[in-house]
Amino acid sequence: xxxxxxxxxxxxxxxxxxxxxxxxxxxxxxxxxxxxxxxxxxxxxxxxxxxxxxxxxxxxxxxxxxxxxxxxxxxxxxxxxxxxxxxxxxxxxxxxxxxxxxxxxxxxxxxxxxxxxxxxxxxxxxxxxxxxxxxxxxxxxxxxxxxxxxxxxxxxxxxxxxxxxxxxxxxxxxxxxxxxxxxxxxxxxxxxxxxxxxxxxxxxxxxxxxxxxxxxxxxxxxxxxxxxxxxxxxxxxxxxxxxxxxxxxxxxxxxxxxxxxxxxxxxxxxxxxxxxxxxxxxxxxxxxxxxxxxxxxxxxxxxxxxxxxxxxxxxxxxxxxxxxxxxxxxxxxxxxxxxxx
Amino acid sequence: xxxxxxxxxxxxxxxxxxxxxxxxxxxxxxxxxxxxxxxxxxxxxxxxxxxxxxxxxxxxxxxxxxxxxxxxxxxxxxxxxxxxxxxxxxxxxxxxxxxxxxxxxxxxxxxxxxxxxxxxxxxxxxxxxxxxxxxxxxxxxxxxxxxxxxxxxxxxxxxxxxxxxxxxxxxxxxxxxxxxxxxxxxxxxxxxxxxxxxxxxxxxxxxxxxxxxxxxxxxxxxxxxxxxxxxxxxxxxxxxxxxxxxxxxxxxxxxxxxxxxxxxxxxxxxxxxxxxxxxxxxxxxxxxxxxxxxxxxxxxxxxxxxxxxxxxxxx
Numbered sequence: 001x002x003x004x005x006x007x008x009x010x011x012x013x014x015x016x017x018x019x020x021x022x023x024x025x026x027x028x029x030x031x032x033x034x035x036x037x038x039x040x041x042x043x044x045x046x047x048x049x050x051x052x053x054x055x056x057x058x059x060x061x062x063x064x065x066x067x068x069x070x071x072x073x074x075x076x077x078x079x080x081x082x083x084x085x086x087x088x089x090x091x092x093x094x095x096x097x098x099x100x101x102x103x104x105x106x107x108x109x110x111x112x113x114x115x116x117x118x119x120x121x122x123x124x125x126x127x128x129x130x131x132x133x134x135x136x137x138x139x140x141x142x143x144x145x146x147x148x149x150x151x152x153x154x155x156x157x158x159x160x161x162x163x164x165x166x167x168x169x170x171x172x173x174x175x176x177x178x179x180x181x182x183x184x185x186x187x188x189x190x191x192x193x194x195x196x197x198x199x200x201x202x203x204x205x206x207x208x209x210x211x212x213x214x215x216x217x218x219x220x221x222x223x224x225x226x227x228x229x230x231x232x233x234x235x236x237x238x239x240x241x242x243x244x245x246x247x248x249x250x251x252x253x254x255x256x257x258x259x260x261x262x263x264x265x266x267x268x269x270x271x272x273x274x275x276x277x278x279x280x281x282x283x284x285x286x287x288x289x290x291x292x293x294x295x296x297x298x299x300x301x302x303x304x305x306x307x308x309x310x311x312x313x314x315x316x317x318x319x320x321x322x323x324x325x326x327x328x329x330x331x332x333x334x335x336x337x338x339x340x341x
Numbered sequence: 342x343x344x345x346x347x348x349x350x351x352x353x354x355x356x357x358x359x360x361x362x363x364x365x366x367x368x369x370x371x372x373x374x375x376x377x378x379x380x381x382x383x384x385x386x387x388x389x390x391x392x393x394x395x396x397x398x399x400x401x402x403x404x405x406x407x408x409x410x411x412x413x414x415x416x417x418x419x420x421x422x423x424x425x426x427x428x429x430x431x432x433x434x435x436x437x438x439x440x441x442x443x444x445x446x447x448x449x450x451x452x453x454x455x456x457x458x459x460x461x462x463x464x465x466x467x468x469x470x471x472x473x474x475x476x477x478x479x480x481x482x483x484x485x486x487x488x489x490x491x492x493x494x495x496x497x498x499x500x501x502x503x504x505x506x507x508x509x510x511x512x513x514x515x516x517x518x519x520x521x522x523x524x525x526x527x528x529x530x531x532x533x534x535x536x537x538x539x540x541x542x543x544x545x546x547x548x549x550x551x552x553x554x555x556x557x558x559x560x561x562x563x564x565x566x567x568x569x570x571x572x573x574x575x576x577x578x579x580x581x582x583x584x585x586x587x588x589x590x591x592x593x594x595x596x597x598x599x600x601x602x603x604x605x606x607x608x609x610x611x612x613x614x615x616x617x618x619x620x621x622x623x624x625x626x627x628x629x630x631x632x633x634x635x636x637x638x639x640x641x642x643x644x645x646x647x648x649x650x651x652x653x654x655x656x
Contacts, residue, residue: 062493162606
């Protein structure tokens, strides 16, 4: 069915663009305004048609909630005053516009800066560790070695298992009373560690699990990056007497730059917003020790009582601003490498 | 001094015997013929280095494989032994029969399959068209679109979830698979479109031109010529979309309520919460959930490497 539609549409597109081209040459001297618009439409409309579904879906599902979220962040909306229906009674919204009050409250509150600090530590540690491990393992795998296929399959396995399943498995292993880790420690005569209930160990635990989950992606991307580096470069370097370390430093690392740039950008954003690992492993606890910005915003609107929709939305907007700043800075760097967009 | 020590070459050759010993040979011959070179080439490795390499890889493999393996082992233990450190003492399939027979697992599975299947089909199609458009055409709106695709990936769930919940409620899509499908599309498609762009960039534009010369329309070129060539990319995209939907937690638990409407991610949480901790059922259900994902993964993993880098290097 899809074939038919696109074909018939395509026919129209071909005809349209052909006609458009004719008209363009005819109209050239006049150069009238509406002509330009129509011309753009006729030359580009199939590109627009192809991207329209995505733009539409994103616009409705992200655009509307975003605008609405931004608006909520400027009000004092919470569970008690939003529009709701209790039984047959419809209660209209009574929240009020409060300007930037939410933001000043958040920014002058220590909680935000605490959470921001931990979120940065969490993001940087996770990205650096998983990138480093992925790079090392990819280099190990990217050579002739017996059992390479097996190693690769095994190392990618954490990616093949859905994250929430893995997180539950780790909870099983970390379990304070009967978990495997603590039993092993007990076997060695060491007191069990309350992995998920001690603030410091809980942080270690969530980072460990997230790195475990993140390494396969890095590994696969780095392997692909390594394989895209032409072998001639290494041969030339060998001819010139470059040792293994020099080859790694001056060929492998620069060759991996384009892949690494994208991968690090994406992985930073994903880690910054990594909801499931923290939510399912510790629920942000103990206290709020492992709560990152995203889980804290979720807690404000879904866990705490009364649900603070406005505060949560304001947190969300701040998160978005932080990430946008990061992406802009990063894109500057990408652009220097000659990206077209 | 002039040639590498004999035992060195011996082990190196032994290590590489597997499948690609052939091509390595001439290179080494050239190098060993060259006097005075102490630099080790890429194909060579001392036995110690080989052992170290294997040790490191084995250690990494154990870390990577152990948790899923432990999950599998635990799922075969009777409920009361869930935390037993021994390997299976009393092998039982009881957890599986319990999960399949006495819980709503099968209806969760059905819900998930429906949602994820629909998402994958639609997601692959629209991310392919978008990826093709941004790869081939220079059109007004290209830059904003690329920005949109990047920025959408950093939208925290937390900002969107409340307004989106209200929107879904207003449209009557709560507890409806279609609501989740649309939501998952926005999660998966931006990255997939990005990846597909990389793939299409790797397919020479001359092929398009040839198609046009032969009278195909832009859509015809895309559908008949380029898509078949980009099949590995499509496989990766399909996999990514599949995994995204299969493993999503936050939206699924917020939008779907009532035991028979839950998807797998939501259902699994109901085994272990603050009131109950049925680790036996949890592990069995987890294995049943992970198995299809791992299977699909196994099918596309060959293309995964190529696909990701195509997307990454040329984005």
